[in-house]
Amino acid sequence: MDPLYQEHILEHYKHPLNRRKMEGYDVMQRGENISCGDDLILYLKWNSDTLEDISFEGFGCAISQSGASMLTEKVKGMSRAVIKNLTEGEMYELYGTTISPQREKCALLALRTLAEGLVNKK
């Protein structure tokens, strides 16, 4: 098996979870890595302080897109405070493999976009 492109990463890339446009969202947040051409839109729907629903659209490399799939699945139903405290380490844990410095931006795109979405009110 490939050391980076492990089965669960490829599965999330080829058959992403929560990849859909959302109607009636509270927050739409775009994030991009211009140098690689990774582009993401996150949709957040809150029920007071609980993330009731989250989805994404976008295109990019297998690392950034599988990360969006894994992260959205992880944070659905979490409270704002818990999401706010998510660390880069926890994001890497979702990949379960070593991410080289060159791919850090790809791996952290969804997390960074989500963090921006937390402070974005629209």
Place this chain on the structure above:
Amino acid sequence: MIDLNNIQKYFPQLKNGTVHYLDSAATSLTPVSVISAVDEYYFDYRANVHRGLFKEALRASERYEESRRIVASFLGATSANEVIFTAGATDASNMLVRMLEESAQLEGKSNIVTTVMEHHSALVPLQQLAKRRALELRLIPLSGFALNYEKAEELIGGDTAIVSIVLASNVTGMINDVRRIADLAHLHGAVVIVDATAAVGHMLVNVEALGADALYFSGHKMFATTGVGALWAKLSLLEKLNPSMFGGHMVARVGSDDATWATIPERFEAGTKDIGGVIGLGEAVNVLRDIDVSLIHAHTGMLVLLLMRKLEQIPGMRIFADAEQKNNAGMVSFTADWAHPHDIADVLARDSVSVRPGHHCAIPLHTAFMVPATTRASFHIYNTNADVDALIESLHRAKAIFNK
């Protein structure tokens, strides 16, 4: 005499024979004689150039000025004084734009013409100039992978101050008909700037044949070290330009509130340049001449053709390059509908196939192609059929990983 059959032995980084270096368009490898030339300066005669009277200073100055003559002759310049050493193409491009702005070159003109094919180092300084001076920036569009010359004729006119054109694209390798554009520009009295960065060392570059008024390139893409490059400009143009960088070495007299300028080219070389790098640049040109640039062009042209024919056999590939040698300075960019360029480059890297994913500092060109990024394989004299085979084999491995 260079042993062309064992050219790899001149490039220390290829010594273990397991690396497939296909990223020469980003930076070339360095021949051992260039490294030695730079080393020798630092080991034996490090001193600042000009003015010093001790023997190391004289030797450093001689070698520095010898590099100027070597570069001038390589470009077909009429005088060594037309060559200004810079930190590279970006430095040259920014400097030149400021020099033109600080002079009378823009007066009575209302637009600047360049192309969608430009590297950001050529394009962005022009964009900023246009903004500062409220000039219109016009981009010559594409026709296939080439420039649309009919459109260029419409865009260049009597109100055009500058026409800046890349000789070879650093994405598709496309070689532009600079002469055609230059003749058109001169008809209207515009200054012609040529970005030769992706072309130098890969094809013959002769400033007279191109019809350029100014031309620049980086040393590090043509066997020299990083941090050095050259700006060539016609003496008749340089004489009309004010310097844009000020400091030591470029002045004649300095009073408490003003200064006068040194002669050309010193006028445009403020401060201490990368002396070792300049000496290495001279040696890099010597190596290119020994190998023969036409032979490099022919060799990389065959590798381009071979790679394109093999890529065409793989489903889902889109190729951004022209197979004709006269249209290609030695590179092929591609995308696959089954994987992102970054993922392709990552798998290839693990097979020691060194390619580059991204927009290659040419976002407007990628926008024109309607892709966010490509993977680029670029060749030089040290590449072989085995490098192409390794790339193709690795691509098949990537395809097996990502194919749905």
